[in-house]
Amino acid sequence: MTTAGVAPHAGSVLAYDIPWVDFVIPLVVKMLVIALLVPLSALVLGYLFLKLLAHMQSRLGPMEAGGFHGWAQLIADGLKFMQKEDVIPEAADKPAFAMAPAFVLVSVVLVMITIPFGPSLNVIDIDAQVFMALAVASIGTIGVLLAGWSSANKYSLMGGFRAAGQLMAYELPLLLSIVAVVMMAQTMNMQGIISAQGGFELFGTIPIPYVVPQFVAFAVFIVAAQAELSQAPFDMPFAESELVSGYATEYTGFRYLFFFIAEFASNFTMAAIGAVLFLGGWWLPWVPDGVLEVIGPFVLVAKILFLVFVFLWMRSTYPRLREDQLQRFAWKWLIPISLVNIGITGVLKVVW
Amino acid sequence: MSRLALVPEEITTSFRDVLGEKVESTSTFQGQAAVVVTPDAWVVAFTHARDVLACDFFTFVSAIDWVTDDADEGDAVEEPEEGAYVAPARDLLQMVGRVSSTGQGHGVTIKSNLPKDAPVIDTLTSVYAGADWHEREVMEMFGISVSGHPHPEKLYLTDEFEGHPLLKSYKLGAREVKPWPGDVNVEEMPEDAPVLDDAGNVVELSDPEVSEETPPEESS
């Protein structure tokens, strides 16, 4: 590895030009980290989900696997799923059925790389970063629709359509609530938004993240994110009591598990986007940059876990909306509210 | 009984007044009004119960398969007491329906005797919508055809099922193979204790009621 950065003896112009130290090695490391982070975040959040819900429901949740409070429960579940037979129904569109979970997973991976974990810890750093995060998050919708359609099952199809309708309807309030943040920060780059929040000071003295001035946008974001994640009260696509298991009805084994990995990992990424845009990401007030360089990732994860807690709290509390009520809520309330919020933000921005 | 409940005698009288000859018999056994009407007055009787006697609540419709044997005929002759219960003395299928009044609290049992060969009764679905499923059950369980029923399909049993299980002539297969061992437990009275063979099976049953239900063997 020590000689990797130089390699002049290769004699080739191409080999000489490849920026090993600057680009390739960090990239490989990042790829490995992200490849681990996706299943790891799903494991941690899945475990939190089990335990939090259990305690909110006056029970203990997993207690046996691994000894201490059932910490290994999800690992055991994963191993179990690995040994399950992968059944593709006769009537299914087999290639589409087989590849649908991959779309969902790729979508999660791509959202994951847009998140900055520290002042200099980011995989990519592009101008339209927020925009990209939202764009690649939509790839998951395609996977879900594909899964619902290719299963050749009525429940799956209905689940897939419900999911598509819902994800479309709540994509808009999500986008519009983020527009308000972008207007304040004047940039779509996530690092830029974080540093803008560091520089945003109330009365010129108290630095505050955007959650305070943009609390309307934040509320819309939380609700819309909950819907994007298909969690109660917006869990129509899965609606166990109606559609059995929604678009994942025909899935078995590890392919089925991918939907869950993706579900929890996107919980993580969605909370991360929220944490970056509204809670200041890795940034903490009055803490020097050098320290943040070290503790940044932990600060971000703490903020993410807080938002995840909010998501799970909502999930365990509310019953499910009906499909029409869901659409009505998005189109008649969330979208107008976020449009008005953009207007007010614009006026204030200009007046200030 | 609460509020404005009609006494059983009022109910039976009301039926006699309206249906006249069509009422075969009435009874107020156990404080429950029961009228037996001819099959052609079946629907009329229920309409009367609903419209005049305010019996708005449909309880059930079912049937009873009456099979007489020597013991029963003897009983029937012995006690013709006033107000006593008298079981039908001949083989017949009897439709039983019960409706009651939620407002006043009384109820009435309406019956109709049908012959065992080709039993037919009119549907009640036009009077009480809830009769639908009950009549389907009667059709498959007793083989009584309900004329005018909107969906005369089987309710519980599969389409391939043959026979009408609730008829007394339909023997319970499990009892054919082996008499119900539970019968032994209650036979503790010395005078009619059963004789058991070495395997613990009942060799001879002294009670005619029981032997009717669990015939030791029958060539089929």
Add this chain to the structure above:
Amino acid sequence: MSDYYENYLTIFLFVLVGLGLFGAMIGVARLLQPRRQTAAKLATYECGVEAEGDWWTQQHVRYYVFALLFVVFDIEAAFIFPWATVMGSIADAWAVLVEMFVFIGILVVALAYVMRKGLLRWM
């Protein structure tokens, strides 16, 4: 290599990471799982009875209506984002703001019209 292409190359490579992750996990699972497929197992699930009729039916037209609405508003969002990024740095701030208000206003009127027409009624 410029920074710009580096970033997009990275994105492309991470698509491969996602697919690789998927492939690797499915691959490992394939080594471990049994494969004994029977006709009953491969049948379509419909609550334990044989599936009736064709699963592939037309879905209700309202999905199309909502999809159209979505496209309209999504394009709106695509316009708003760049505007939001630069609005503060343009000299004539009020004009910029009013222009966007007109744009959003047209869409809001359209939304109100659609709502009035009953298109947002699901049933």
Add this chain to the structure above:
Amino acid sequence: MAGITSAEVSAQARVAAHMADVGVAVELETPEMTLNIGPQHPSTHGVFRLVARVEGEKIEDVEPVIGYMHRGYEKLCEVRTYPQITTLVNRIDWLSGYANEIPFILAAERLMGIEAPPRVQYIRTILTEMARIATFLAFLGVYGIEIGAITPIFHAFRDRERVLDLIESVTGGRFHPNFNRVGGLLDDLPAGFLAETAVAMDAVKRVCDDLEDLILGNDIFRERTVGVGVIPLERGLACGVSGANIRASGCTVDIRRDEPYLAYPELDFDVVTDTRGDCFARAWCRLQETREAVRIIEGACKALPAGPFMAKVPKVIQVPPGEVYQRAEGPLGEMGFYLVSRGGRIPYRVKIRTPSFSNVSILPWLLEGTYMADLIAIVGSLYFILGDVDR
């Protein structure tokens, strides 16, 4: 087209075009689809199947298919002695096994002319109401799940367990007590039962408040259930719908008050009614009836008389000839036995009138023209037990 002029045709076309203009969203033709819901479905309470013909999301008609659990109890009753039959009737509605025994035992006692001692009447009342609480708490939890709220069921089941423990402490069985005998009970109450009951009833009262907050007070729950699946009183009665289902539609019938049995005439309770007749009203009535049941149990525990737990009955139960219809207010509605005896130890015919059978039979009518999204809310709110439907 022979008799129609071209002017009429164009007029029709104009009308059609206008209709299309004003009502785009209302109905464009979508082909019908037949959807099986059940027998293996998470929310059918057992093996139950609904064959729904749906157009878009609108239900054209729905046919309930029952009989998956038909166990032929009426036939089996004809070959069993009276004490053996309680074992069967326990299993009709498995959530409230004890409450099922009551009408059968009462029918047998009535024909035999036996009156159970007062203490027995009180104990039977207490246990029946406990079965009612257990059933209703299960309903409130499960209905929450069906509407999509995953938390209430655990709270409901936690305290339901206390009630089941009490039933078990008396009878030895949680679901199938088989505790009644003709003329009395198998045994007296165990020591300390009354004190434990008081504690459990407080817990039930608390969980009722919790459930009211969590489910009935929730806006989304109201949105999903208010005005959905309305059963008009007249139709409901004609179909034989009973219990909380019909009381929610404005009927004030309650057999415990109208045709008193057990110790009910001496106890203080209110008949819960509502006039709205929708899914919400049915759930609300069940919640209130849970509270009333607690009241009955507390009153009965206070007034519990001393005395024997068995009347003087012959060693071999022989029922004299007769026919009687004995009904009781079960948790699910009117549970009745039409008992025909020709003398002897075995009934001649037992017609079991179960509440769920009639309650389910209104489904085709009730679901016609509703939307798929409401189907589960409506089916769940009727609250039937498949054992009770199929017998």
